[in-house]
Amino acid sequence: MTQDWHIRNSRLALSLPSGAVVLPTATEVTGSEYKDRLSIRGESVTRRPSDALPEIRFSRYPADVVIQLVPPSADLSQPATWEFVALSGSRQLTTGISLQDDQVITEHEWFPIATELLEKTSEVLKAAGISKPGALSLRQYLELLQQQSEFVKISEAPEAATSGPSDLPSLTKSPGMLRANLYPYQQTGFEWLSRIADEGLGCILGDEMGLGKTVQVIALLLRETTLRHKPALVVAPATVLENWRREISRFAPSLSITIHRGQSRSGFPRTLRTFDVVLTSYETGMRDISILEMVPWNVVVLDEAQAIKNPDTQRTITIKTLPRRISVAVSGTPVENRLRDLWSLMDFAVPGFLGSLADFEKRYTEDTHGAAAVEPLVRPLILRRRVADVATDLPQRIDIPQPVELSEQGALRYEALRSEIAAQYGPAATLVALTKLRMFCAHPFLVDGRSEDPSAHSTKYARLLEILDEIFANGEKVLIFTSYTEMADILHEDIGRRYGVPCDVIDGRTPVPDRQPRVDRFGAVMTAAALILNPKAAGTGLNITAANHVIHYNLEWNPAVEDQASARAYRRGQTRPVTVHRLFHPGTVEEVIDQRVQRKRDLAAEVVVGTEGRPEDVADIVRAMHLSPVTGRTADVN
Secondary structure, rough: OOEEEEEOEEEEEEEEOOOOOEEOHHHHHHHHHOOOOOOEEOOOOOOOOHHHOOOOEEEOOOEEEEEEEOOOOOOOOOOOOEEEEEOOOOOOEEEOOOOOOOOOEEEOOEEEEOOOHHHHHHHHHOOOOOOEEEEOHHHHHHHHHHHOOOOEOOOOOOOOOOOOOOOOOOOOOOOOOOOOOOOOOHHHHHHHHHHHOOOOOOEOOOOOOOOOOOOHHEEEEEEHHHHOOEEEEEEHHHHHHHHHHHHHHHHOOOOEEEOOOOOOOOOOHHHHHHOOEEEHHHHHHHHHHHHHHOEEEEEEEEOOOOOOOOOOHHHHHHHOOOEEEEEEEOOOOOOOOOOOHHHHHHHHHOOOOOOOOHHHHHHHOOOOHHHHHHHHHHHHHHEOOOOOHHHHHOOOOOEEEOOOOOOOOHHHHHHHHHHHHHHHHHHOOOOHHHHHHHHHOOOOOOOOOOOOOOHHHHHHHHHHHHHHHHHHHHOOOOEEEOOOOHHHHHHHHHHHHHHHHOOEOOOOOOHHHHHHHHHHHHHHHHOOOEEEEEEOOOOOOOOOOOOEEEEOOOOOOOOOHHHHHOOOOOOOOOOOOOOEEEEEEEOOOOHHHHHHHHHHHHHOOOOOOOOOOOHHHHHHHHHHHHEEOOOOOOOOOO
């Protein structure tokens, strides 16, 4: 047999006269090609490799070797994968290289591979606990990224699987005891949360307002409780704790809940351990950190997690000390102003993942280039869907009840007013008698006179601002309905000053010929804007489809009035789902109004309520006169 060079199984080979075939090393090939070393393993070589294979160009310069990462799909239904890739400059030569390869050959080129490169890439893999090419766990993928190695390159992420089998273990559609039919995107969110939880990691759920972040988290809490039987902690603004309690009771009644807040809260960690879910406010969480740190929390959820966006505040520093297996930061605005906001939320979700703040700020500039550089790192740990993305899954109108607890001081003041009115009217009270209570629920300023910042004196107003923060951050428009002219004035003055967005009012003081022109000006605004309306003065006749958010700041006794007001935005011509927020104080006259409106809707009735009312109206009035936010139950009326 003639001795010569040839290609065998995609590898350069040398046939010997004896009939044997050897696979020369890259050093032997380079020596024969460029250094006239025409002897390999004791056998003379008659010519150089290029003479035998003139169609192939032999390079004396080694190819680079990198770990090519394919990220997981956005919903984690497809896992990350990796393989070795050989490069010449920025040009990819081939894939599927193994640690044993010291050379690579393509159709027209041959390159040596420096063994030290393979050794260095092998060390990177070993540090991440990876031994062979293929699928990666999310934790392995993140540990590779965390090394910031020059030997790791990231390619485009695959699209989420829409059909067919996933490479990941299947999950149940939702916990069996969840009393909710999840929309498809919510099911995707639940499975995404579950996969991250199974890996002992954390995440940011950044869905836009109205997409049901709460129910997705509740589904996760129900699954985690079933699997691990350990308590979860939800830290949220005080204004939404009651909403969390109601939503958990509604969707996961099997979970035991306690609100850890106020004078009646427990001071014993062992008591908190007996509940499936503990709800607390950021303020109470800071104050009672020594107690909360003694509970081995399975899941810690931060609602409205932008509350810890500033990494230097004591609130942020304290909350991050909570012991937990996994962390979930829930925020419709995960990056409000600066990349350091994202760093702070991610430092809670996966502590240490983005390094120290100082290192982060050195590595990522506060501009679009910095954002683009950090995005591949955090992409698998942030789920952000917008209403426009999932509009086909949604109803055209999304109703969001917003029960907002009174502050302790506000509850005491309400109780004093209630007692005064009860003493004055007794059992003969009418709707007129409740007006002062309704005005107080709108804002204490309407009863006690104005002072400084309205958000400092009303938890409902503070919650309104939290909602507006997200609406305006997304450049969207909102209609705010209130029955009281003084409340409209407060809103008009404060929103315009606080946010610097166009803001106008239409109520009984607005001449009828001026109303449609104000709507037209509102519609012509190309940025975020607010329009404040009286539901009776602007509840009919106006088409305001420029807004896709409606906020009923104070509820109406008559559901027809509220529905007609909502229909200003939710009507023919509206191309986007409309989110309708209904704010009310539980334990007050507003809770009675809310329950009454829901009852009337259930009966498909539209009853106009007068000051005298029907027997059922009288029963609602009596209940409103008895309901106390202080005792949490009905009180005596003299």
